Amino acid sequence: MTSTRIAYLGPTGTFTEQAVRQWAPELVTAAWAAPSVPAAIQALRDREADAAVVPFENSVEGSVPATLQALLEGDGDDGVRITGEVHVQVQFSLLVRPGTTLEGVRTVASHPHAFAQTREWLATHLPDAQQVPESSTARAAQAVAEGGYDAAVAAPGAGTAYQLQTAAERIADREGAVTRFVVLTRGTPVPPPTGSDRTTLVALIWQNRPGALLELLEQFATRGIDLSRLESRPTGEGLGEYCFWIDADAHLSEHRMREALTGLRRTCRDVRFLGSYARADRRPVPAPPHADDRAYAEAQAWVERLGRS
Amino acid sequence: MTSTRIAYLGPTGTFTEQAVRQWAPELVTAAWAAPSVPAAIQALRDREADAAVVPFENSVEGSVPATLQALLEGDGDDGVRITGEVHVQVQFSLLVRPGTTLEGVRTVASHPHAFAQTREWLATHLPDAQQVPESSTARAAQAVAEGGYDAAVAAPGAGTAYQLQTAAERIADREGAVTRFVVLTRGTPVPPPTGSDRTTLVALIWQNRPGALLELLEQFATRGIDLSRLESRPTGEGLGEYCFWIDADAHLSEHRMREALTGLRRTCRDVRFLGSYARADRRPVPAPPHADDRAYAEAQAWVERLGRS
Numbered sequence: 049m050t051s052t053r054i055a056y057l058g059p060t061g062t063f064t065e066q067a068v069r070q071w072a073p074e075l076v077t078a079a080w081a082a083p084s085v086p087a088a089i090q091a092l093r094d095r096e097a098d099a100a101v102v103p104f105e106n107s108v109e110g111s112v113p114a115t116l117q118a119l120l121e122g123d124g125d126d127g128v129r130i131t132g133e134v135h136v137q138v139q140f141s142l143l144v145r146p147g148t149t150l151e152g153v154r155t156v157a158s159h160p161h162a163f164a165q166t167r168e169w170l171a172t173h174l175p176d177a178q179q180v181p182e183s184s185t186a187r188a189a190q191a192v193a194e195g196g197y198d199a200a201v202a203a204p205g206a207g208t209a210y211q212l213q214t215a216a217e218r219i220a221d222r223e224g225a226v227t228r229f230v231v232l233t234r235g236t237p238v239p240p241p242t243g244s245d246r247t248t249l250v251a252l253i254w255q256n257r258p259g260a261l262l263e264l265l266e267q268f269a270t271r272g273i274d275l276s277r278l279e280s281r282p283t284g285e286g287l288g289e290y291c292f293w294i295d296a297d298a299h300l301s302e303h304r305m306r307e308a309l310t311g312l313r314r315t316c317r318d319v320r321f322l323g324s325y326a327r328a329d330r331r332p333v334p335a336p337p338h339a340d341d342r343a344y345a346e347a348q349a350w351v352e353r354l355g356r357s
Numbered sequence: 358m359t360s361t362r363i364a365y366l367g368p369t370g371t372f373t374e375q376a377v378r379q380w381a382p383e384l385v386t387a388a389w390a391a392p393s394v395p396a397a398i399q400a401l402r403d404r405e406a407d408a409a410v411v412p413f414e415n416s417v418e419g420s421v422p423a424t425l426q427a428l429l430e431g432d433g434d435d436g437v438r439i440t441g442e443v444h445v446q447v448q449f450s451l452l453v454r455p456g457t458t459l460e461g462v463r464t465v466a467s468h469p470h471a472f473a474q475t476r477e478w479l480a481t482h483l484p485d486a487q488q489v490p491e492s493s494t495a496r497a498a499q500a501v502a503e504g505g506y507d508a509a510v511a512a513p514g515a516g517t518a519y520q521l522q523t524a525a526e527r528i529a530d531r532e533g534a535v536t537r538f539v540v541l542t543r544g545t546p547v548p549p550p551t552g553s554d555r556t557t558l559v560a561l562i563w564q565n566r567p568g569a570l571l572e573l574l575e576q577f578a579t580r581g582i583d584l585s586r587l588e589s590r591p592t593g594e595g596l597g598e599y600c601f602w603i604d605a606d607a608h609l610s611e612h613r614m615r616e617a618l619t620g621l622r623r624t625c626r627d628v629r630f631l632g633s634y635a636r637a638d639r640r641p642v643p644a645p646p647h648a649d650d651r652a653y654a655e656a657q658a659w660v661e662r663l664g665r666s
Contacts, residue, residue: 238664263579270572270579270620306660307616311579313656314647321663338623347622351615354630355547 054079055088055097061186061206067134067229068101069205086118092234093126100232105277106138107226109161115230116281116293119322120250130248130323131239132231140166140220142174143189143212144199150215153177157188158201166201169219174199228328238300242326244333245299246276249309252283252291252318261292267311268296271304272339291318297333300324303344304335363388364397364406370495370515376443376538377410378514395427401543402435409541414586415447416535417474424539425590425602428631429559439557439632440548441540449475449529450513451483452498452521457507459524462486466497467510475510478528483508537637547609551635553642554608555585558618561592561600561627570601576620577605580613581648600627606642609633612653613644 054072057064058081069076080097082088091097102118105111122128140162144153150173157180163170170179180197182188189206191197199215200206207214230248253260268275277295298305301324312319327333337343363381366373367390378385389406391397400406411427414420431437449471453462459482466489472479479488489506491497498515500506508524509515516523539557562569577584586604607614610633621628636642646652 266575266579270575272623300660300664306657309660309663310653310656313659314581314652343623344619347619348615350622351609351618354618355609 055091056101061209085114127235135328138225142216153198155197157197241299248322250320364400365410370518394423436544444637447534451525462507464506466506550608557631559629
């Protein structure tokens with residue numbers, strides 16, 4: 049495993065790097081900080097990386113469009129699959145160059161999303177500092193290290209990455225924000241079920257068919273599968289053309305999931321299977337008694353007997 | 358086949374006998390006129406008959422409760438199955454003893470349902486005749502033959518059976534009434550699909566589960582199966598306890614039907630499969646393109662491939 053090359057959304061010091069550290073601490077030093085999500089995924093497609101770690105959704109901001117779009121850009125047969133997920137508690141620190149005091153901060157840089165999540169703290173403690181938007185929190189920290197600004201609102205890990213000091217920590221207005229990262233691999237088998245699994249897929253429905261979205265949901269409900277996430281996203285093919293991103297609480301190895309996928313394949317314009325993998329929260333999501341593999345086996349045996357006599 | 362013994366709902370001269378004649382003309386003379394629907398079905402269970410023909414539903418009166426109840430009384434493993442159906446155009450004649458004229462009719466006997474379907478004709482042509490209810494139209498004809506009444510409103514076939522004359526024919530107020538009869542056999546294979554098939558089944562849902570009836574319907578809709586008939590009937594277990602009689606436009610040999618049955622078996626309190634058989638009207642009921650066996654085979658092969666890479 050030590051030879052695994054990981055591509056992640058850089059620069060170094062981002063929450064994505066924290067995700068890599070949580071997922072495989074021994075691999076983080078050799079990981080490649082890709083300049084963008086598509087670049088990280090492309091490295092995987094080009095076999096320049098064995099895995100890619102990218103942000104998928106945030107409990108405050110919602111899904112990460114760049115990741116969703118990049119995942120769909122493959123032809124569906126490129127073998128890129130989600131094989132794991134990592135949850136990172138999002139926390140922010142105020143990072144400064146060694147020697148700078150809070151009182152000396154005139155300019156503070158960060159990503160606009162980070163400003164939005166630390167608004168109250170900044171209004172209380174740095175009411176007069178100028179806020180300068182940067183393309184990422186890590187880029188803001190880097191700029192501080194280079195002398196461009198006095199302070200950065202960034203991930204705690206950025207302090208280490210850029211030799212900055214922590215002037216204040218845990219400055220987010222709201223505790224408990226979590227970002228979900230996905231681990232992508234290419235051409236690897238679907239990980240075995242753990243009892244706490246998730247399947248991510250994208251379905252394109254027939255737009256001119258009334259009730260098509262309801263039919264889509266019924267394909268899961270009929271097989272006793274809960275959906276934990278359903279999000280419509282434009283396909284880019286025109287206004288009103290949507291695809292649906294779905295997280296289902298079941299694993300490809302389960303009969304109910306295979307039957308639901310068969311149903312989607314029959315009734316949808318297109319279906320993309322993005323992977324079955326262990327949930328980061330390890331919450332058990334057992335099949336209901338009427339939809340587990342034992343129930344299927346019993347029911348199928350009954351149907352087989354009907355045809356015999 | 359000439360040795361097949363048929364039990365049907367008698368007495369001779371009923372519409373059920375007409376159904377036997379339409380289904381197997383060569384067997385009608387040796388058929389047994391059972392005194393009741395349960396008696397006809399019991400003869401099948403006791404191996405005293407090889408087939409039973411009983412009325413199932415009428416386009417004017419609705420379903421025949423005695424038949425539905427008798428079919429459910431078996432333990433579900435008695436092997437009694439619907440293997441065919443016959444539609445009989447319901448027509449009524451006014452039958453009299455030879456020599457009786459219309460003017461001489463003072464009393465007219467029939468089953469109350471037959472009186473209800475010939476009300477206008479009787480009001481116009483026999484306004485002063487006394488109407489006497491009998492247990493069946495054939496029994497009324499028999500009573501006329503025995504001298505009990507002057508005339509009977511009965512099936513045309515009853516005239517031949519009881520040596521009566523037809524004083525008037527086609528006297529129903531409404532043309533086009535049809536009674537559907539089912540042919541029951543025991544321990545025989547499900548007849549092969551014809552492209553115009555029906556599957557009859559009874560489902561008992563969990564009463565305390567909200568949405569259970571909708572779930573039941575979804576098990577069919579999700580697999581592209583149309584229902585031509587859905588009727589709730591009390592189970593006899595208490596007020597508010599219902600079972601659902603279902604005619605589905607598909608055959609047990611079809612993948613979609615086997616999958617729907619598997620779903621019912623998993624989610625219902627009980628399911629009784631009563632048979633897959635050719636429709637009497639021979640109307641083709643093809644599977645929609647997204648639910649035929651080819652669509653299932655393609656979709657299943659796709660799901661199989663997902664698990665491999």
